[in-house]
Amino acid sequence: MVGGNGGQPFRDDDRQSNLRQINIRCAARVDSLQCIYADGSSAAKHGGDGGKDEIFALDLVWIWAGSEIDAIQFQTTKGRLSPKYGGGGGDPTIFRGHDGTRERALMAFTGRSGDVLDSLEPLWSNVRDLDSEHVVVGDTEGGNGGTPFDMLTTVSNAFPFVLKAIHIRSGSMIDAIECIFTDIDGREVRTGRQGGGGGDAHIFTLENNERIIRVEGRADKMIDRLQFFTNKGRASDRYGGNGGHAFVWNPPFSGNDSAADANMSLMCFQGRSAARVDRLAPVWSPDPPVNFALNIDWFEDIGSAISSNPEVAWTSEQNAVNTTLDNMSAKVVWAMQASKSSTITLSDSSRKKIGGKVVFEVSAKGKRGIPYVAEGEVSVKAGVEASAEKEWGNTATDGKTVSRTYTETIEQTVTVRPGMQLEGRAVAYKMAVQDLKWRGKVTVTYAGGGKRTIDVDGTFDSASATKCHTTYETKAL
Incomplete structure (x- = not known):
């Protein structure tokens, strides 16, 4: 803390809302200071009514002080500087929000005040990272x-x-x-x-x-x-x-x-x-960023997002007749025509952090399943087909639906008894997931080789076919 010992001690209360602006009264010194928050609330005004009103809408805080607070100046996360509020006295002290591992937002102040600000120290958020x-x-x-x-x-x-x-x-x-x-x-x-x-x-x-x-x-x-x-x-x-x-x-x-x-x-x-x-x-x-890699490490319970009463995505029927007196082996080939689509969408707040809609490589923790949706603790490249182990691809664009069509071929050998007709049916169902919530991290690689990891979240939509299910019945000729 810098400044003198006059006035009465104060400390602004901890708040859940971000600091939006700082109201200051000053002339040759800083007469008063008050914090205004994004939710419309405000801290108490510390100091008196001297000087004139100044407002600075908000990292660095410069405070010039001797026996009282002579001047103060702010810098935002974008590097924008406020004017220097107050006079030319006092010695400067710089307070940074950076705690050695991350940037923290300015949230409030503690100090002493009477008719003027006598001493002051900024309070930084311990829970909210900056953008x-x-x-x-x-x-x-x-x-x-x-x-x-x-x-x-x-x-x-x-x-x-x-x-x-x-x-x-x-x-x-x-x-x-x-x-x-x-x-x-x-x-x-x-x-x-x-x-x-x-x-x-x-x-x-x-x-x-x-x-x-x-x-x-x-x-x-x-x-x-x-x-x-x-x-x-x-x-x-x-x-x-x-x-x-x-x-x-x-x-x-x-x-x-x-x-x-x-x-x-x-x-x-x-x-x-x-x-x-x-x-x-x-x-x-x-x-500038040159690559974005998204790792999804949490999905909500898929049961809350999967659609009920799945529709039939594909069906086919085949027959085989045995007119001999011996058992016959019939080879049945099913060629399922199906399609699949997936959409990963970042939340608005995550998109703002990253800077817009981007193309990213995707991986997820879990077992293979509907593209990008997984359970378990195994980290795999996301996007393996649900119906078979055909590579789906692991690149996605924020908010853009990717669709694929494919053919899955299944060969089965079935025994048909003498004088019997075999009737076979194959069916696959549509599996749809909508607005499945997820959380993860995007690792940004910059042109100079540096990297940065950003917490993100969003929703996931997917529609695909289950594996082909077959049933067989025999009837007398």
């Missing part, structure tokens, strides 16, 4: 002119987007900058130009699986120069002039940080701009 999106904002370069911008607001979730090009306008300085992304489906998204129309136009386009892993530049009160370097050894031209001091931006980690086991590369920028680009900070995000 899979994980970006980091780097150091800022440049001045304080212009108005603030945040290119990350262009996309609701950075996870499924890939930086494909950077547009620059420059002369002796950087006049304007714009980033262009593509999403999982190949759609283009532009951040919009930040800055003015001066200078000459340039574009640095990235190839497939190419990412920017270093930025060099010069800056003082403006951004004077930028140059980009990629994982494929390419470098852009130098855009801008020779003013200001030199700086280098590198990603904060390369696959060894426990917060996100993936290499990071440039996503976009935050900063300030007007007629030119006044200030920039890089936004780093995990390398």
Whole structure:
């Protein structure tokens, strides 16, 4: 905890709802603070009524303090920064939600308060992980002119987007900058130009699986120069002039940080701009995903999802006649024509974590059965035919039905007695499962080789035929 010993102690109650925004009153110091939650509830206001109202809708919390809380600043999971609320006094302390194994959400505060906030410490969730999106904002370069911008607001979730090009306008300085992304489906998204129309136009386009892993530049009160370097050894031209001091931006980690086991590369920028680009900070995000592997490790009781009164999926009849005086062996061949379909659908919350509808490899714990549905503790590649051990395939697309038709051939030898007629019948029933709930994990593999595992859930639909059942009767001729 930072700050002084004045005021009365307080501690916000634990809540089941996520923190939605923080209301602050401040001027030369932080006068009061109040937490508002997604379910509409709010904690008590701590502090007095001085200063003016400020609101920041929510990882990192900076607190400047001496004998009281002088200033506070927040950073969200997307790297977005709040203004610095309060004055210029006190020494800064940084509080992180990361506990060494995962990112935790800011939930509330504890501290002391009277007419002002005297001391403060953030309280982090011990039970709720943050979403899979994980970006980091780097150091800022440049001045304080212009108005603030945040290119990350262009996309609701950075996870499924890939930086494909950077547009620059420059002369002796950087006049304007714009980033262009593509999403999982190949759609283009532009951040919009930040800055003015001066200078000459340039574009640095990235190839497939190419990412920017270093930025060099010069800056003082403006951004004077930028140059980009990629994982494929390419470098852009130098855009801008020779003013200001030199700086280098590198990603904060390369696959060894426990917060996100993936290499990071440039996503976009935050900063300030007007007629030119006044200030920039890089936004780093995990390398783009290249593979998704779904492992289903729990299904609800199949009896709650399977349809009753199964329909006949296929039937056939055959006869054999023995007009001799001896027993006859009759060879009966059944060729069952059947079809099968399966659909795996992620829940909306799981789809948001992953970044949209994706194609994934599927495995499940259990015995072979209806595609993807299994029981037991044996881990197998999912999707073996229920009617026979024909490979179904183990790749699925979220929410897309996969259908297959097949022929199952069964040969049987039956003895027909003298003077008798054999009547045979074969039947297979339709086995249907709807909205069967499941839970599992998706392992995401990134272009740089890093991996990340995300808890997911969803529903499963399947329709298939049972194995062919045969019955035989004999009648006198």
